[in-house]
Amino acid sequence: MTLNFGRHLMAIPGPSVIPDRVLNAMHQPSPNIYEGALIDLALSLYPDLKTVARTKGEAVIYIANGHGAWEAAITNTLSRGDKVLVLGTGRFAIGWGEWGRKTGIVPTVINFGMSDAADPAKLEQALRADKAHEYKAVLLTQTDTASSVKNDIAALRKAIDAADHPALFMVDCIASLGCERFEMDAWGVDLMVSGCQKGLMTPPGLSFLFANERALEARKTADLATSYWDWMPRLNPEGIYQNFAGTSPTHHLFGLREALDMLVHEEGVEAAWDRQELFAHAIWAAVNAWGEDGGDLRLNVQNPASRSRAVTCILTSNGNGTRIREWCEKTAGLTLGIGIGAAVQGSPEWHNNFRIGHMGHLNVPMVMGILGTIDSALKTLDIPHGSNALNAASQVIAKG
Ligand SMILES: Cc1ncc(COP(=O)(O)O)c(C=O)c1O
CATH class of the missing domain: 3.90.1150.10 (Aspartate Aminotransferase, domain 1)
Incomplete structure (x- = not known):
């Protein structure tokens, strides 16, 4: 006898279950990528992504997994030799800092272990001690997928403000967007990265970056930007080709459109x-x-x-x-x-x-x-x- 005959259920923390509606929306012939319905569909995604992120800032879509968005966040805002403070609450924020090392940034980790959230008092203390404002950014996850620890983003922002420190507040919501309350603007997050394969129910392959005015300002001096990850042409596109720095991820866009319909417009x-x-x-x-x-x-x-x-x-x-x-x-x-x-x-x-x-x-x-x-x-x-x-x-x- 087998007990394993029905539909297999995936309960790993991403990629998550893809709704049949999303899969079906992707099941269609290639569209024209230069004009017509795909352009409208692609442009319609940005406001909905901002609704999920609770921001009036800018949204950028990359054809990449979360590691790509990590790199985009770092290279668009920082310069070679910049120090960043990483709040480790598991594996992923530390991974983000290490990922940036090769681009030229220098991460310092405050490690809160595998079971506890980042302590705002310790963050404030570290930033107060940085009198020369050498830390250019604070990197952390809202949810660390390895430990399942969730950080209190609003409280950590208050700690940065209490220390009167100008570091950019950069949050990884790859495991939490669409699943946890997250208020990018109200909580004072400068930059947020996420991906499509978890709360957004779409096959892995798209990642997102959301930037407020402070993050956009940082781009003006950041010297790490490279052609592919640079958000400037993507934010000022001459056409849809520039939004994606090349050919659109056509079928991912179909899938994401359906997923955002379900999440933003229906549920x-x-x-x-x-x-x-x-x-x-x-x-x-x-x-x-x-x-x-x-x-x-x-x-x-x-x-x-x-x-x-x-x-x-x-x-x-x-x-x-x-x-x-x-x-x-x-x-x-x-x-x-x-x-x-x-x-x-x-x-x-x-x-x-x-x-x-x-x-x-x-x-x-x-x-x-x-x-x-x-x-x-x-x-x-x-x-x-x-x-x-x-x-x-x-x-x-x-x-x-
Ligand atoms: C919190 C978090 N950050 C970053 C990543 C890396 O994303 P990706 O595997 O899509 O590159 C993951 C992947 O699970 C994650 O859970």
């Missing part, structure tokens, strides 16, 4: 945040319940305010993370995220962690299906666990 960004919030609470309730009575599962992030609403990192012992994942994938038809982060891939500690991606196109049967499948894995594999997890999750959903 609504705030309603999506609420849905993500509820599902995250249901998942946390289940994991906490599995940990009762000597159970072997626990949430990586203890403070609920510092937990991502889009991905949840779960800790176990004795290699049970990998055992659970493998059972779910091979026997049941559910792919969970591997544990990435502090532990070296393949090491004994690494096998203890796994992650549930719960971002984007997600409903109750998907959430309860993920939890029910993990519950079955725990029973099959004889891994100690509390018995009330599914009940706890459905109670959260019932209360709405």
Whole structure:
């Protein structure tokens, strides 16, 4: 007998589940890239992206994954030898700083570990100590996808203001855009990068950069800009060809148009945040319940305010993370995220962690299906666990 016969469910933290509507929108012949409907479609994406990012600033689309947007952010605003302060809350902000090293910037990391959000007091202290204003930017993630730690962006901005420091505030929302409340303008974020493959439900391949006046001003002195990543021709295009520094990513644009219709014009960004919030609470309730009575599962992030609403990192012992994942994938038809982060891939500690991606196109049967499948894995594999997890999750959903 096989248990794995229906539609396979991906619950990794990106790429996320692609709605059939998005896939179907991409299923069409190549359009004319120089005139006609594609031009209108491409231009219609920018206002909607800004709506999701909550900004009146500029939006740029790159044909690239998130690493490309990282590089665009750095090269458009900074110069060779510039120091940047990186707030490490897992893996990705540190990765961003390191990515910039080859372009010529010099990152300094304040590392808050794998389970805690960045402390605004420590940021303020570091910036006050930088009397010569050598740090030109502060780099961080809203959500770190490895640790599932979420930072308090508004509080960190206040810390920069309290230190009266001019560094650009640059936030990676690659794992959070469309999933977590994010208010670029109201929270004083100067530059934000994101990608299409998580909360925006589109196949990997597009990334986004949002810039306010301060970031645009920084471009005037930045000496790292290169032809492809330079946002100037993209912001002042003679035609759609310049928007993308070459041929448009035609079918990605079709897909993204459909995804933004669903998110911005049908569900609504705030309603999506609420849905993500509820599902995250249901998942946390289940994991906490599995940990009762000597159970072997626990949430990586203890403070609920510092937990991502889009991905949840779960800790176990004795290699049970990998055992659970493998059972779910091979026997049941559910792919969970591997544990990435502090532990070296393949090491004994690494096998203890796994992650549930719960971002984007997600409903109750998907959430309860993920939890029910993990519950079955725990029973099959004889891994100690509390018995009330599914009940706890459905109670959260019932209360709405
Ligand atoms: C928070 C965060 N930043 C950056 C990246 C890198 O994005 P990409 O893999 O699309 O290059 C990821 C990828 O998962 C991410 O989660």
